[in-house]
Amino acid sequence: MRVTSDFWCSAYIRRCHGAGLYALVRRKGEATAGAIFIVVDRLDRQALLLGPGPQGGTADNERVFTVILGPAPEAEIEERLARELRFDPDIWVLAVEDAAGRHLLDLV
Template sequence: MRLTSEIWVSAYIRRCQAAFVQAVVVRRGDAAAGAIFISIDLLDGNVCLYGPAPTGITGSDTDRRWVRCLEGSAVASEEARVFLARQLNFDSDLWILEVEDSAGRHFLDDALVET
């Protein structure tokens, strides 16, 4: 059984706080099954954006898997905002988390799928 989005987000925020990294919910989505996007603000005007891995490449029905949403290691903050705005037009139930970390740590560990 997969954790609800709300529980997963709460645990992720605590994981960031345990590493003394600021993480906030910018947009709250559907508590049960809203898609989650994580924006890592590098504090230099650039961000790394992560979102749910497409169905079929995850290899698991119970664990959340993640992919980098935009090409390259980091993109301008405005490019990430445009991407997220398009996603919101498609799915109004999504969550947006913002993490501020100049080191670019995403805390997704083995759940990150390299495509």
């Protein structure tokens, strides 16, 4: 059984803080099953946008992520997020700041 989006986001932010990364919730989405997007700000006006990866690909039903865009200028990331919000207003948007672009997630 997959954990709810709000629980996953809270745990992820705590994990980031524990690793010395600054992370926060930019936008709360639907608490139980909202899609989660993560903006990784590299502090050089470039960012990565991570979003939901293919579902069902893991045996334990973990959330998986993929790079949707980036590294790209922050304006391009914001434009893409605006499109995602128009498509699905229930998304979560988290932000992580790290000059090395660390996000602590395994990507597919």
